[in-house]
Amino acid sequence: MAANPTILRPELTNLAPYNAGLTLAEVAARKGVTRVAKLGSNENPAGTDPAVVDALENAMRSIGAYPDPVGRNLVARLAEKHGWPQDKFVLGNGSEDLLAVLARAVLRPGDKVVTLYPSFPLHEDYARLMGAEVIRIGLDAEGMIDLPALLDAVAKPVRLVLFANPMNPAGVWLQPADLRRVLAAVHPEAITCVDEAYHEYASGPDYVSAEEQLATYARPLVILRTFSKAWGLAGLRIGYAMTNSDQLRQGFDLARTPFNVNLMAQIAAEAALDHPDAVDRAVALVRIERTRVAKAISDMGMRVLPSRGNFLFFDAGQPSSMIAERLLDHGVIVKPWRQEGYESWLRVSIGSIMDNDQFLMALARIREAAIG
Structure with missing residues (x-):
């Protein structure tokens, strides 16, 4: 046989x-x-904050209907929070869902993706699933991000630069001046995605979000955030992306599933924003x-x-x-x-x-x- x-x-x-x-x-x-x-x-x-639980209990009567496919109410709240246009946000079933959507939207077989190492495995897996080649930039002897190697790698004509800041699992991060140097060094043809799942824990004088670059950055930039960590909504799976690119925003919509964020997750995230x-x-x-x-x-x-x-x-x-x-x-x-x-x-x-x-x-x- x-x-x-x-x-x-x-x-x-x-x-x-x-x-x-x-x-x-x-x-x-x-x-x-x-x-x-x-x-x-x-x-x-x-x-989870008790006020979020109360909001979910009140929403139970509505679960027989499909959720808003783009989460307009939540997106409006996020736009207000970040001071960024509503049409530059997209919601995801957790931020890792958006990693997969981004890979489907922009990566082709043979493309090169630069990422930090050791990595959140899905940073690499979704790229490889699309047939892309992953270029790892590791830590130096002191256990910090190898900045010279990263600057050299991102300056080459790669398709996607994708890294977490702070890093997962290492926990280390790029100093504000170093993050700006990296973003400035990215090749003109590359797309950049900064995964800021741990942003809330990182704030301080030695850390800055890539969000500050959105309004002035000349190349496509995506920033990922999640409600799973500091906001306490891991079980509901909800994250979001901000971008400065109309093409990327359209690509997210074309590559994601139609109702990728459920009703309860949207309501919980709105309620959580009421109680920072x-x-x-x-x-x-x-x-x-x-x-x-x-x-x-x-x-x-x-x-x-x-x-x-x-x-x-x-x-x-x-x-x-x-x-x-x-x-x-x-x-x-x-x-x-x-x-x-x-x-x-x-x-x-x-x-x-x-x-x-x-x-x-x-x-x-x-x-x-x-x-x-």
Whole structure:
């Protein structure tokens, strides 16, 4: 009998399923686990603001109808918030949905995409799915973004420059002057997308959003934001893009699905925008705890990179999958990194004080057991 022919696109052979992490229920079912600290997905430990929950309850009577396909009410709110025209926004089923839409809209087989490394895997996967070639720009010996290499790469005639600022998983970021240098160096034929999923956690004198460039930047620019992190809406999946390009805005509409953001997500995001104080409180806690947890990891003798996200990236000095598995025995979920060159690194989200204490105690016990 002849072998079954391959029915999948060849680009899929180079991809791996996205590691979405374990659920609370899966870890709670493990023997000996009495409490779970979920620190693998960069969620807001404060959860969803109660006012958002109230808005969702009031909206339940409307779920029998399709949502606004372009989210006019929410887009109007976002335009007001950012001071940018409504027709330059597009909503997505999470910001990673918009990454996929952007790839479908602009990438062709053989195109080159510059991105930072280690990366959010979907930055690379969606590009490869379209047949594009990914050019990785790694960290330097100090664990910071290799700025000279990045400047050199983006100045070449590539199709897309795509990177997160701050980076995920590394947490490091481009200083304001460096971000401006990178954007200025981008080749005239290239499209630039800056993923700012962790923008709320990064604000300060040593960070600036690419948003400041939208009004004056001469080349196509896209900035991605999400309600999943600081805004506490991860379960509803909603993000958005801002662009300075009419062509890109049209391309997003042509390449996305017609109703890609559901009614409840739109309503929740509007309600969340009414209560930015909830975000301020959540971010304030993360900043304090991020410093404390980073020092504790460092005091255990492990290298931890500086971070402007709601997470830390550290080198355990042992296979990360093994450390993550042992942490599960203590009810702690973290994300072991598996990209080449970072197999001993883990990303841990900054959670509540109790969650962070549980993680640090578990990590210390694992370290002590390994040394003893």
